[in-house]
Amino acid sequence: MNRSASIKDVANHASVAVGTVSNVLNYPDRVSQRTKDRVLRAINELGFVRNDAARQLRAGHSRTIGLIVLDVGNPFFTSVVRAAEDAAALQGSAVLLGDSGHDASRESNYIDLFQEQRVQGLLISPVGDVTARIDQLRERGVPTVLVDRLADESKYSSVSVDDDAGGYLAARHLLDTGRRRLAFVGGPTSIRQVADRLQGAERAVKEESDATLEVLDSDGQTVLAGRRVGNLLVERGPGELPDGIFCANDLLALGVMQSLTMTHTLRIPEDIALIGYDDIDFAVSAVVPLSSIRQPTEALGRTAIELLAEELESENPKHRAVIFTPELVVRQSTAPAKGSSAG
Incomplete structure (x- = not known):
């Protein structure tokens, strides 16, 4: 297997010093146009590729x-x-x-x-x-x-x-649509963004004396994690269900939506309103277009x-x-x- 051309090979091919080749690569203004053209032609003919790792080592970054x-x-x-x-x-x-x-x-x-x-x-x-x-x-x-x-x-x-503000927006919207038995799906709360969104939702719920907020911990932030939470909700009796769900991100919300709608027993939004967070591209094309909190x-x-x-x-x-x-x-x-x- 042929070895890669070195800077010394380029110098010999162009009949110049190794330092001249280095200047063409790093400080082209120091070299005459005629010499520069000769070195660049040699680089092209030999297929030389500069060793950027070595350059980084010399420069420190x-x-x-x-x-x-x-x-x-x-x-x-x-x-x-x-x-x-x-x-x-x-x-x-x-x-x-x-x-x-x-x-x-x-x-x-x-x-x-x-x-x-x-x-x-x-x-x-x-x-x-x-x-x-x-x-x-x-x-x-x-x-x-x-x-x-x-x-x-x-x-x-x-x-x-401002995830606290985002969580407040989501829960306040559910409350403004008439929902009072809210649930928050997300976890773990050791993730700062999840904790802040929950905190904002709790702040909104406290503004309504007849509203409640149940926290449903998810074992991840994925669609599958959302489906697992949704499956648990489906097993509940009608009087035990929330009427509004706020998910910590859209992937969770889409998973919850899949689980609820696949059973054909719960309807969105007639039985349960659902809102996510992030406003990813999939939100608008979901089976039921998903309300969400958009991040820039x-x-x-x-x-x-x-x-x-x-x-x-x-x-x-x-x-x-x-x-x-x-x-x-x-x-x-x-x-x-x-x-x-x-x-």
């Missing part, structure tokens, strides 16, 4: 950015990642993606890997408290921005959505890259905590209850 998300299978994070990649590309950087899968040890392994790859900086939607790791990264010259998680801006920059995924990804750029460009950056406000999107799954005066 790369043109890459590490991004760790909780669940790449969730369309919410997919949209955030895509927006971050687009924004990074405009700055001449590329994004390396890691999926922690809500696993703290797996998250830690990705942080180690990205350090070894000498990334410019790290974007992370953390599983739990990563303060110690972020402090360590900063000491080693790797700035970090929290994504979809609010941080103390005296220490770090972050971009997030493109703005989250783009702003994360902008905040990281600010950290990289300044020796003593001023940290910022950017918080977006979620938006209620109403569809057929939360049509007003019969006899309700809600419009």
Whole structure:
């Protein structure tokens, strides 16, 4: 098998010094156009590919950015990642993606890997408290921005959505459509976003003296986890069912919807109103179009890259905590209850 052409091979082929080839690759303004053309022609003829790993080792960093998300299978994070990649590309950087899968040890392994790859900086939607790791990264010259998680801006920059406000919007909407026996589906509450959405829902329910909120813990944030919760609800008697369900994300809501509608015994929204969170693309095309709380995924990804750029460009950056406000999107799954005066 033929070995790859080296920088020395290019220099010999172009009849120039190795240093001249290096200048063409890294400091082209230092080389005359005639010499530059000769070196570029040699590179093309030999099929030379620069060793970017070696360049990174010399420079101490790369043109890459590490991004760790909780669940790449969730369309919410997919949209955030895509927006971050687009924004990074405009700055001449590329994004390396890691999926922690809500696993703290797996998250830690990705942080180690990205350090070894000498990334410019790290974007992370953390599983739990990563303060110690972020402090360590900063000491080693790797700035970090929290994504979809609010941080103390005296220490770090972050971009997030006000999930307490989003949870309030969802529950308040169900209440305004005449529902009073609400249920929250989500878990575990050790995930900050889930806890904040539940907290917002509880705040809305407290405003109505005749309203209740039952918490149904899910063993994940997937469609299958939602179906398992839905299956348990189907087994209940008519008087034991909630009349409005708020799910911590759209995947859970779609799973609950599948379970309830497949039995043909419970109807959405006639028997149970259902609202999700994230407003993923599948929400609008569900069997019953799903009401949801929309998060600005493109703005989250783009702003994360902008905040990281600010950290990289300044020796003593001023940290910022950017918080977006979620938006209620109403569809057929939360049509007003019969006899309700809600419009």
